[in-house]
Amino acid sequence: MSVLIVGSTALDSIKTPQRENPRLLGGSASHAAVAASFFSPVQLIGVVGDDFPKKYLQLYRRHKIDLTGLQLMPGKTFHWSGEYELNMNNRRTLLTELGVFEKFTPHLPDSHRAAPFVLLANIAPALQHHVLDQMSRPKFIAADTMDLWLNIALDDLLKLLPRVDCFVLNDSEAHQLTREENVFAAIKKIHRLGPKYVIIKKGSHGSILSSPAGFFICPAYPLHHVCDPTGAGDSFIGGLMGFLAASRGPVERNFRRAMVYGSVVASFCCEGFGLTRTAKIKRADIERRVKEVELLVRF
Amino acid sequence: MSVLIVGSTALDSIKTPQRENPRLLGGSASHAAVAASFFSPVQLIGVVGDDFPKKYLQLYRRHKIDLTGLQLMPGKTFHWSGEYELNMNNRRTLLTELGVFEKFTPHLPDSHRAAPFVLLANIAPALQHHVLDQMSRPKFIAADTMDLWLNIALDDLLKLLPRVDCFVLNDSEAHQLTREENVFAAIKKIHRLGPKYVIIKKGSHGSILSSPAGFFICPAYPLHHVCDPTGAGDSFIGGLMGFLAASRGPVERNFRRAMVYGSVVASFCCEGFGLTRTAKIKRADIERRVKEVELLVRF
Numbered sequence: 339m340s341v342l343i344v345g346s347t348a349l350d351s352i353k354t355p356q357r358e359n360p361r362l363l364g365g366s367a368s369h370a371a372v373a374a375s376f377f378s379p380v381q382l383i384g385v386v387g388d389d390f391p392k393k394y395l396q397l398y399r400r401h402k403i404d405l406t407g408l409q410l411m412p413g414k415t416f417h418w419s420g421e422y423e424l425n426m427n428n429r430r431t432l433l434t435e436l437g438v439f440e441k442f443t444p445h446l447p448d449s450h451r452a453a454p455f456v457l458l459a460n461i462a463p464a465l466q467h468h469v470l471d472q473m474s475r476p477k478f479i480a481a482d483t484m485d486l487w488l489n490i491a492l493d494d495l496l497k498l499l500p501r502v503d504c505f506v507l508n509d510s511e512a513h514q515l516t517r518e519e520n521v522f523a524a525i526k527k528i529h530r531l532g533p534k535y536v537i538i539k540k541g542s543h544g545s546i547l548s549s550p551a552g553f554f555i556c557p558a559y560p561l562h563h564v565c566d567p568t569g570a571g572d573s574f575i576g577g578l579m580g581f582l583a584a585s586r587g588p589v590e591r592n593f594r595r596a597m598v599y600g601s602v603v604a605s606f607c608c609e610g611f612g613l614t615r616t617a618k619i620k621r622a623d624i625e626r627r628v629k630e631v632e633l634l635v636r637f
Numbered sequence: 638m639s640v641l642i643v644g645s646t647a648l649d650s651i652k653t654p655q656r657e658n659p660r661l662l663g664g665s666a667s668h669a670a671v672a673a674s675f676f677s678p679v680q681l682i683g684v685v686g687d688d689f690p691k692k693y694l695q696l697y698r699r700h701k702i703d704l705t706g707l708q709l710m711p712g713k714t715f716h717w718s719g720e721y722e723l724n725m726n727n728r729r730t731l732l733t734e735l736g737v738f739e740k741f742t743p744h745l746p747d748s749h750r751a752a753p754f755v756l757l758a759n760i761a762p763a764l765q766h767h768v769l770d771q772m773s774r775p776k777f778i779a780a781d782t783m784d785l786w787l788n789i790a791l792d793d794l795l796k797l798l799p800r801v802d803c804f805v806l807n808d809s810e811a812h813q814l815t816r817e818e819n820v821f822a823a824i825k826k827i828h829r830l831g832p833k834y835v836i837i838k839k840g841s842h843g844s845i846l847s848s849p850a851g852f853f854i855c856p857a858y859p860l861h862h863v864c865d866p867t868g869a870g871d872s873f874i875g876g877l878m879g880f881l882a883a884s885r886g887p888v889e890r891n892f893r894r895a896m897v898y899g900s901v902v903a904s905f906c907c908e909g910f911g912l913t914r915t916a917k918i919k920r921a922d923i924e925r926r927v928k929e930v931e932l933l934v935r936f
Contacts, residue, residue, distance in 0.1 A: 519723055521841070522861045523862070526861070543842040552933075553933055554933060557854040560845075562825070594936035595936050598936055634851075637896070
């Protein structure tokens with residue numbers, strides 16, 4: 339089955355202690371769509387300006403991503419620039435130029451309204467709502483977010499949560515949202531806000547799923563060197579949703595394995611700047627790491 | 638088989654945002670010994686002053702801990718006092734009174750010199766050396782440490798590492814020791830210093846084992862409320878060594894399971910002040926949580 343993904347499609351300029359990389363393909367929807375494409379057909383909803391490099395459209399197409407819902411508007415593509423510290427955890431935004439993104443209203447082509455799996459990747463909650471409003475009874479909806487929306491669009495976000503099956507956020511955001519220091523206490527509060535599935539991302543410490551079947555502790559694939567973690571979270575949830583959409587049987591039964599697949603795709607994402615490494619891997623590379631993860635947790 | 642454990646035997650006064658608890662039974666050897674005692678016979682090496690409460694000696698005895706090697710010296714028992722912040726991760730030492738600990742030289746009774754499993758719990762590396770010097774070919778030696786020894790006794794510690802099979806430290810200490818931001822890069826450097834088994838403790842994020850059989854990602858048991866994490870690391874390595882000593886077959890084959898047992902004992906430790914919770918559990922309580930952990934990581 340296919341996954342509809344809405345989010346940002348951007349150009350990222352990423353500075354790390356090692357080097358600078360201007361105008362890479364980025365944005366939550368780009369990362370999530372490429373990650374999901376390893377498993378299932380993807381319909382991308384987003385907007386780019388007339389400066390958007392053709393090679394990035396080609397990259398989407400090589401991953402068989404349906405671009406019917408990608409709007410091309412006159413003006414500049416959303417441009418984000420950030421800098422990582424040596425430990426690769428702390429990140430500082432240097433520049434945010436919204437460009438055409440400022441006037442973006444996601445519009446779903448008729449062919450997309452019945453998509454069974456929907457990923458509301460990180461984007462303003464109002465736009466996430468707007469996408470859901472145009473859909474006819476999806477089978478499974480996941481939403482991601484970021485601290486910015488907790489700060490400036492909390493009401494919209496709180497109204498979104500009862501509308502989604504799965505909500506994914508990182509540990510610091512979970513703390514910000516619930517004021518709970520303990521992550522399991524935070525998860526309990528987040529369930530009360532609506533979602534049946536709650537995922538807490540903890541970067542190199544892996545992630546935690548809380549679902550009707552209990553907790554699942556999902557390890558991160560061991561990386562000896564992190565090149566650029568930008569988009570790792572988007573790759574994780576994108577890979578997860580792609581794998582879910584491609585799997586037969588009830589979502590609940592496939593969910594844990596889907597998280598492991600998502601986490602493995604995220605590990606590749608961290609090994610290159612932007613999407614450079616992810617765009618080069620094959621399904622077999624993913625399978626190899628998933629097998630390694632199986633051995634990593636066996637006791 | 639039995640485990641010989643050397644480390645500190647102390648009185649801990651612990652302040653948390655909730656309450657204050659004066660003069661609890663504490664110290665690395667106390668926590669490790671009680672944790673190990675659920676699985677195998679324990680021989681404790683340590684020192685206490687004449688103010689050491691009888692009830693704590695009774696607690697050791699209830700856990701069938703061999704106290705032949707516990708020295709009773711005139712003077713005050715080592716007293717540590719610390720305060721935790723709301724997040725239960727940051728801890729501040731308020732007071733350290735060494736008392737009889739200042740003149741402590743671990744002396745092994747003849748009956749203890751052939752102990753097959755040795756845990757050098759957190760204590761000055763010079764004393765850890767001194768214990769090894771008195772032993773005759775132990776089957777397996779593990780050593781713990783703390784940031785203090787990295788700061789003031791690094792040379793002694795570096796000389797200890799080739800003498801031990803397993804070295805356990807937390808992630809910030811691994812970073813301090815190796816100057817590597819990446820934990821897997823740090824592990825690689827630590828192996829080069831001697832130990833075949835390296836364990837990195839990450840608190841609520843679990844722990845990582847690196848051994849000849851590869852990496853093992855060991856989850857922490859999910860706790861919805863942490864009462865007092867003091868001694869959790871000592872309980873972890875104590876439980877681990879106790880389980881190893883009690884298990885048949887090669888160490889390598891039992892090591893992962895031993896980590897899970899250690900981590901479960903540590904989870905109980907966090908649920909009460911000092912050893913209050915740990916001292917009340919039974920082996921069956923541990924088995925129940927180990928079964929839960931099996932389900933937590935299955936995918």
